[in-house]
Amino acid sequence: MRKSVIALSALVSLALSSAASAQSHQTFNGFFVGGVLGATNQGPSATLNDDKVELITASVSNAGAAGVQAGYNYQMNKLVLGVVGD
Numbered sequence: 001m002r003k004s005v006i007a008l009s010a011l012v013s014l015a016l017s018s019a020a021s022a023q024s025h026q027t028f029n030g031f032f033v034g035g036v037l038g039a040t041n042q043g044p045s046a047t048l049n050d051d052k053v054e055l056i057t058a059s060v061s062n063a064g065a066a067g068v069q070a071g072y073n074y075q076m077n078k079l080v081l082g083v084v085g086d
Contacts, residue, residue: 028075028082038065 042061071084 028073028080031070031072033068033070036065036067036069039063 040061040063067086069084069086071082073080073082075081
């Protein structure tokens with residue numbers, strides 16, 4: 001599953017960069033606002049020690065995270081300088 005997500009991310013990045021390079025007038029000057037979301041799911045785990053199975057954790061934990069980012073970019077030729085806060 002993780003390899004699929006990484007491959008999909010790379011494919012989307014390539015597609016977006018190809019579309020962006022086709023527009024030669026695009027600049028990265030100005031303010032921006034963005035967001036980020038994440039989640040994790042961890043189930044019970046066990047280990048085999050000396051021919052017996054020991055349960056390491058019996059709890060199931062789910063967690064999430066969210067955030068907002070804002071900043072400003074200034075482009076000089078191919079160099080982009082920026083400030084970001086989250």
